[in-house]
Amino acid sequence: MASTTPDASQNQESTKNSIIFRSVKTLAESPELTSVPSSYTYATNPDDELVTDPDDDDPIPVIDYSLLFTGTPDQRAKTIHDLGRACEEWGFFMVINHSVPKSLMEKMVDQVFAFFNLKEEDKQEYAGNKNVTDPIRDTCEEYCRKTRELGRELLKGISESLGLEADYIDRTMNLDHGLQIIAANLYSPCPQPDLAMGMPPHSDHGLLNLLIQNGVCGLQVLHNKKWINVSSAPNRFLVLVSDHLEILSNGKYKSVVHRAVVSNKATRISLATVIAPSLDTVVEPASELTDNQTNPAAYVGMKHKDYMELQRTNHLYGKSVLNQVKI
């Protein structure tokens, strides 16, 4: 990156040897960008790089949410069984026929996109006192409410799939006061997508992560040691089992390692909604799922807020944080 246009330079700061961009978006939009600067390249491990589409014999699980409520008893029981299998074998599933209006999902993505497209100097205003959700507050509040409801209902089915009472997770994780975080991710087109990574491999904190995107794919999940491309139709939620569900189920359900790759064609937006225990909840393996002889607790209990601190202060890679509470 040797030279800059006068316009782009407003978004850059020069140091002795290099130019630092205020955001990756600014860098990606700079007209002279033809290659990825070395400080942004991502080295993948070739042994670890088998990437495929899902196998016809082992498709990504799809859960029809409506069957939890309006299905026959058999359909409901099968849906709960399928939820359990998805959490055990994939740590990942897609949800169709859910309770969040398609128009709300689209509006949320559009408004987030509009926020990202504000001029850098306008965006900086929100770095200070203004709340980042101010321009989209109503949509955001409605989206939070609807996704929280969806997450809590899915967790009731997941509780049952573990042989626990339907409200077990809701109650013990204190979801009336649960933490909910919405993260909006923007992945600008990259001239050399093979040399960069949108988000490196990791698992999420919390119980479930409900992900939507703007129609551009990029999510890959690790399944049986292969990276699987997740392609998704509109109006679906991509649901990731997260670390606290792995801990609570004493490892029966596994949080899924996932990453986001970039493309050289289109801008991708993803919106991740983490449904998590209250900050003061000590998350530990459910005593109903452990016994001292055959199935001892495999994780130490830790307050959710301490787990988040551990995540904040550690390099996020794979399951590096979860491994620290494994016995």
Ligand SMILES: O=C(O)CCC(=O)C(=O)O
């Ligand atoms: O963009 C994606 O598909 C993944 C985002 C993600 O993993 C996250 O926000 O935790």
Ligand SMILES: [Fe+2]
């Ligand atoms: Fe994630």
